[in-house]
Amino acid sequence: MPAGGGLLCGASGLGLLLAATATGSWLQRRVPGGSASIGLWRVCGGGHCGPHPGTPVVWEATRVLMLLSVLMATAGLAMGLCAAVSSAWRVRVRAAGATLLLAGLLALLGLGLYTAGTPSLLGPARAAWRFSWSYILGWVAAALISSAGLFHLCAARKDPSPESSEEVGA
Numbered sequence: 285m286p287a288g289g290g291l292l293c294g295a296s297g298l299g300l301l302l303a304a305t306a307t308g309s310w311l312q313r314r315v316p317g318g319s320a321s322i323g324l325w326r327v328c329g330g331g332h333c334g335p336h337p338g339t340p341v342v343w344e345a346t347r348v349l350m351l352l353s354v355l356m357a358t359a360g361l362a363m364g365l366c367a368a369v370s371s372a373w374r375v376r377v378r379a380a381g382a383t384l385l386l387a388g389l390l391a392l393l394g395l396g397l398y399t400a401g402t403p404s405l406l407g408p409a410r411a412a413w414r415f416s417w418s419y420i421l422g423w424v425a426a427a428l429i430s431s432a433g434l435f436h437l438c439a440a441r442k443d444p445s446p447e448s449s450e451e452v453g454a
Contacts, residue, residue, distance in 0.1 A: 290377075290435030291364050294384055297428030298357045301391060304422035305350045308333070311402065312416035323418060324350065342401030349394030350422070356387035357429050364436060374440045381436030388430030395422050 308323025320329035324347050327336055336343070360383030367376030398419070403410045 290381070290384070290432045290439060291361070291368070293428050293435060294357065294361045294364060294432035297388075297425045297432055298354070298361055300421045300425035301350070301354055301357055301387075301429065304418050304425055305354060307418040307421075309416040309418040310398070310422075311406075311413045311419070313412045313414065321416065322413075340401070340405050342397060342405065346394045346398040346401075349390050349397065353387045353390035353394060353426075353429070356383055356390060360384035360387055360429075360433065360436075364432075377436050377440040381433045381440065384429055384433030384436060386433075388426050388433055391422060391426035391429060395419070395426060 305324065308326050308328060309321045310324060311322040313320050315329060318331070321327070322336075324343060325335070326333050360380050363376055363380035363383060367373055367380055370376060399415075406413055
């Protein structure tokens with residue numbers, strides 16, 4: 285399977301992207317008696333978790349971009365898997381690569397927006413907060429998914445076999 289590296293990278297990236305988007309440890313700080321954390325969907329502190337009392341626009345935009353990235357990565361991975369067993373291989377792998385690159389770009393935009401907008405939201409207490417493991421998983425996922433897109437595009441470009449022709453049914 286010529287795009288096997290891209291599929292492995294894409295599947296790993298999608299798993300990490302799902303974990304980063306769903307978990308609640310994007311920001312963390314130590315508080316007396318434990319820790320407090322903020323995720324995209326909820327806030328935890330003092331042993332209690334709940335939805336954000338008022339979600340800033342920056343975090344709403346991050347949510348949207350991360351969810352779109354998950355959807356695009358899923359579509360790109362599905363296209364890559366379909367390309368492995370179908371005709372017009374090069375066209376499908378190229379489409380999978382472009383879709384995965386777009387998913388990586390959306391994740392990078394979401395993470396960058398969160399990085400730039402969050403410190404101003406925390407105010408004077410921002411020095412106590414640290415970006416945590418969910419946030420870091422998001423960056424690793426963005427790199428893996430973008431790499432998967434590049435691997436797919438390179439595989440489509442380098443395949444010399446006549447059966448991978450771009451002409452369907454010829």
